[in-house]
Amino acid sequence: MNYLKQFLIILAVSLLGEICKACIPLPIPASIYGMVFMFVFLLTGIIKLSQVKDAGKFLIEIMPVMFIPAGVGLMASWNVLQTVLLPVSVITVITIFTVMASTGLISQAVINRKKKASDDVTSFKEAA
Template sequence: MKYLAQFGIILAVTFAGELLNRFIPAPIPASIYGLVILLVLLLTGIVKVGHIKETSDFLIAVMPLMFVPPAVGLMESWGVLSGKLLPILAVLVISTIFVMAVTGLVIQALAGKTGRSKG
């Protein structure tokens, strides 16, 4: 019963994100609205981490399984993608390097603020 209650909380937050997406004319995905709502609920203490921990852990554990359908879709679209392989690969490499650099800089800045940096 605990898992159903936790899953219900996550579904309610997801539904609220979907509602916001419908009523706010901004190009923001509903999942982002849901994540922001959940962050606010966690920061304010309305929802405690313990209220959703086990179900969240389960969903994170099965997340790789969610990538199988898109991978199959890519394999089926190979004929269309094969002619554009070099530009796609270039974008993937550049965006990966960019994301790694920004993530590293943000972590360094946060570590410096909290006094966890070595030196």
């Protein structure tokens, strides 16, 4: 029953994203609206992490299964993809390395910032 309640909360936030997509004339996917709403709700405490944690973990665990329809769709449209295979492959490789590099740099910046803040607190305590 707990999973059902948590999943319904996630679906309600997704529905809110769908409603925003229908009402706001911007080229932003409804899923992005939903993720922003979920982020804001979690930050403000409107939704507690414990209210969606188990269902969220479950959805992350089964995420690879969700790529099967996309893979089948690619196989079904192979004749169309063959003509643009080289540009799509180049763009994909460039995008992968760009995302990896930016994620790594941002992660290192956050780690260094936390480490510096921790060192500042430690040195402040030692001085006192």
